[in-house]
Amino acid sequence: MLQRHQILLHTSYKCKKSNFADVARTFSSASPLTLTAVAECVRKGDVITANSEEERQVLRLMRELNVLTASVPGSAGSRIAVRNEIRGMQMEKGLPSFYLTVNPADVYSPILKFMAGSEIDIDNLLPEDVPHFHEQSILVSKNPAVSAKFFDLYINAFITRPTEGKDSSLLNPVA
Structure with a gap:
């Protein structure tokens, strides 16, 4: 909408x-x-x-x-505008020496299920405890805020590096 x-x-x-x-x-x-x-x-x-x-x-x-539609996020025009911006940066700064795409697959993650309130022992996870795609898709569609929190958690965990000697619990991030 x-x-x-x-x-x-x-x-x-x-x-x-x-x-x-x-x-x-x-x-x-x-x-x-x-x-x-x-x-x-x-x-x-x-x-x-x-x-x-x-x-x-x-x-x-x-x-x-x-x-x-370049000013509408997620539209085809927006994607073209971002691609043109990347090409311009490549012309100015040169080709990237390292490129990485991060894809937090929330429909397969037991962490999202845990964040949504399910009782899962993540430390002793068995193969039958891993969520199935269909039920996890329904969970994601019913709880988009949990999915957004999972994404934020996942990306922050990827970007930040835990400091030695400090508690770096990922499930209780400090804002």
């Missing part, structure tokens, strides 16, 4: 300057019913079929316009 709200607030369209007059004329002349009909066809995966000349114009309009 939040991403849809961001899309509605921050989406813009871009077209070539030479095509702007034609695009604006087509966009202003298209009826809302035709736009809805074409949007429904596109939603179903059909981007070719047009039943009228007006629908053909709307499909042509869709090919002419580029949707810009």
Whole structure:
């Protein structure tokens, strides 16, 4: 819902300057019913079929316009913007000498199940105690806050290094 709200607030369209007059004329002349009909066809995966000349114009309009959503986190435009930023950093600073991707798989972690309130002895974990993907997926969907806390815990445990001689319990992080 939040991403849809961001899309509605921050989406813009871009077209070539030479095509702007034609695009604006087509966009202003298209009826809302035709736009809805074409949007429904596109939603179903059909981007070719047009039943009228007006629908053909709307499909042509869709090919002419580029949707810009770079300021909406998680959108395709946002990913492209981040990739371009990474490329710029590579041009300025050179290629990275070390690259790492961390993937905290919450749907397989007994720690998340423990954080959600299940009684698990993590120190003596048996194979049958490891959560199954389906039940863990349901747990994650019902407890998104626990999933977020697990992610934060996992990433902080990865980034920080325990200091020698101090208690570095991961399940009770000090804020």
